[in-house]
Structure formats: C-alpha cells, structure tokens
Amino acid sequence: MLILKLFQESNSKEGTSKRKRSKDMRCRKCGQELAEDSVFCSNCGTPVSRKNKGYMIVATIVSLVIIAGIATLYATIHVNTKEQVTTEEKSKTAKKKDNNKKKTKKKEDTKSVKKEDSTSNVYQNNESAKNQPEDTTNSEYIIADSATRLLTDSDIQGLTARELNYAKNEIYARHGRKFDSQELRNYFESKSWYVGKYDGSSFDANYSDQLLSDIEKRNAEFLKDAENRAQNGGYQLDQ
Numbered sequence: 001m002l003i004l005k006l007f008q009e010s011n012s013k014e015g016t017s018k019r020k021r022s023k024d025m026r027c028r029k030c031g032q033e034l035a036e037d038s039v040f041c042s043n044c045g046t047p048v049s050r051k052n053k054g055y056m057i058v059a060t061i062v063s064l065v066i067i068a069g070i071a072t073l074y075a076t077i078h079v080n081t082k083e084q085v086t087t088e089e090k091s092k093t094a095k096k097k098d099n100n101k102k103k104t105k106k107k108e109d110t111k112s113v114k115k116e117d118s119t120s121n122v123y124q125n126n127e128s129a130k131n132q133p134e135d136t137t138n139s140e141y142i143i144a145d146s147a148t149r150l151l152t153d154s155d156i157q158g159l160t161a162r163e164l165n166y167a168k169n170e171i172y173a174r175h176g177r178k179f180d181s182q183e184l185r186n187y188f189e190s191k192s193w194y195v196g197k198y199d200g201s202s203f204d205a206n207y208s209d210q211l212l213s214d215i216e217k218r219n220a221e222f223l224k225d226a227e228n229r230a231q232n233g234g235y236q237l238d239q
Helices: 002-024 054-131 161-173 182-189 200-211 214-230
Strands: none
Touching: 161 182, 161 214
C-alpha cells in the first residue's frame, strides 16, 4: 500500500510538472517556444531535452523490493540458525544423557562384579570350611583353629600341661587317629566331630605326613615343647 501511494503521488507531481512545462517549454539555445511533443527545435534544430522522473519511481520500487528481499533472507537465515542451534543443543543434551546412562550402567556393572566376587568368596570360604575335617565349634576344642594358622605364646597362655597335651593330640584326632590311652579315647569320643579311623601306630607310620599340613605339624611341635616346659617330661596320661 505504501509503494502504491508513493507511485500515485509521484505520477500526480509529474503530471503537474508536465502541464507546467507545456506552458513555458522553450529551446534552451534560441528561446523558441516549443510544442510539448517536440523532439527538435523548429527554429535552430537543437534537440529538445526532456527530464523523465519515471526512472526514479522504478528505482525506488526496485530498492524497496531489494530491501524487502534482504530482510526476508535475513529472517530466514536467522530462523534456520536458531533451529540449527536448538538442534545442536538437543543433540548435546541427548549425548550427555547417554553418557550419564553409560556411567550409571558402568557403576552398576562394577557393583555387580564386586557383589559376585564377594558371593564367590563367601562360597569358596564355605566350601573351604566344609572341606575341613573338623567342626569349628570353639567349645569342643582346646584350640579351635590350630589347623589353619601358626600358634603363638599368647594362644597358649594360661593352659596347663594336660590342656596342652589335649590340644596337641586334637590336631591328630581331627584326621581320625585313634589313641591307645583310655583317657584320650574318653576325651575325644565325647566330641561330636571326632571319628576314629586309623590305629595310632598305623597313622604315625603311614598317614601322618600325608594328612597333616605344614601348619599342623609345626603347631604340634610347638604344643609339645610348651607341654614339656609346663611339666617336666610332659603330661602323664591315664594317671
């Protein structure tokens, strides 16, 4: 509407100007009055110069069209750029969420592996305990763990020569050794874990080295020495 209005005003002004020029149009060289449609002066033959303002209107319209086109192009580029930025932000957000999920899953997998390892260790410990020939109820032993670790002086502090003797022989009793001593037979047969399998002489000759671990052998010697220190010659059985 603005362009049309400008075009109409321009035409109106141009028409007024033409009417005015038609009244006093003269040759610029000799001053001869000229007709409105004259191309050359009838007196001297000089070409008639005509000012045409139509090109200004056309130039104005073209300029406005160019400006409108540039504005439209800018708006389109701006919208596309905004959409591209939004898409990139969404992509970054999606990647960040995906990375967080992967980290969470990795942590859960690590926890799961640790849990499985812990369960496996518990299972192995249980199996190891099952494979032990003795019951680990402390109340039925003088020294319950003499088969699994080396003993120290603190482990036998306060024990009598008799208790040291029983502690030494319970290492053998765990593996099924029978005893000639009635006192030892009575003592070990009162224990729920004891099962006599081998005669004493047969055990000492054929099975002792095979069945006893290095820890058990060293503990047996340690208890024997402590027994002899507690009572000269060691505890006397069946008396």
